[in-house]
Amino acid sequence: xxxxxxxxxxxxxxxxxxxxxxxxxxxxxxxxxxxxxxxxxxxxxxxxxxxxxxxxxxxxxxxxxxxxxxxxxxxxxxxxxxxxxxxxxxxxxxxxxxxxxxxxxxxxxxxxxxxxxxxxxxxxxxxxxxxxxxxxxxxxxxxxxxxxxx
Amino acid sequence: xxxxxxxxxxxxxxxxxxxxxxxxxxxxxxxxxxxxx
Numbered sequence: 001x002x003x004x005x006x007x008x009x010x011x012x013x014x015x016x017x018x019x020x021x022x023x024x025x026x027x028x029x030x031x032x033x034x035x036x037x038x039x040x041x042x043x044x045x046x047x048x049x050x051x052x053x054x055x056x057x058x059x060x061x062x063x064x065x066x067x068x069x070x071x072x073x074x075x076x077x078x079x080x081x082x083x084x085x086x087x088x089x090x091x092x093x094x095x096x097x098x099x100x101x102x103x104x105x106x107x108x109x110x111x112x113x114x115x116x117x118x119x120x121x122x123x124x125x126x127x128x129x130x131x132x133x134x135x136x137x138x139x140x141x142x143x144x145x146x147x148x149x150x
Numbered sequence: 151x152x153x154x155x156x157x158x159x160x161x162x163x164x165x166x167x168x169x170x171x172x173x174x175x176x177x178x179x180x181x182x183x184x185x186x187x
Binding site: 002005008009011012014015016017018019020021022023025028029032033036038041042043044045046047048049050051054070073074077081 | 156157158159160161162163164167168170171172174175176177178179180181182183184185
């Protein structure tokens with residue numbers, strides 16, 4: 001996964017990458033694995049500057065699934081640090097670039113929430129509910145957004 | 151000249167990376183792996 005140029009570029013640009021090998025660094029794995037409850041490999045965690053986990057990817061994923069997961073994690077990290085404009089930009093980029101990925105519906109949902117958090121305008125949520133009527137209407141995220149439609 | 155493929159600049163020190171993340175307001179990617187390195 002990490003040898004893919006898009007993945008490598010995104011990781012270098014957006015994260016401080018740390019790799020812990022379960023056998024070669026058994027002590028580190030025991031300590032950090034217990035801290036973050038990692039019991040399987042591969043497990044990829046996105047950890048914010050406070051040491052709090054913001055996103056978790058467990059198990060192997062092909063590049064076309066892994067990259068949107070990383071992008072989703074970066075967007076959630078921006079949301080967590082209350083940079084809602086950056087979060088919305090990142091969530092919408094996932095919808096635009098990875099429209100068929102498993103995380104696109106989640107990204108659409110949180111893009112709407114990010115816009116609402118940035119400007120306080122309930123229209124952001126209503127527009128998001130409307131967008132779900134056109135796309136991802138069978139997703140759990142569409143059902144979550146349905147409460148905003150009224 | 152052909153551009154070299156980009157490689158990830160891994161470290162294996164989580165605490166150092168977290169300290170840097172605090173200073174630079176960035177996010178740490180922590181990868182637990184069993185793959186050959």
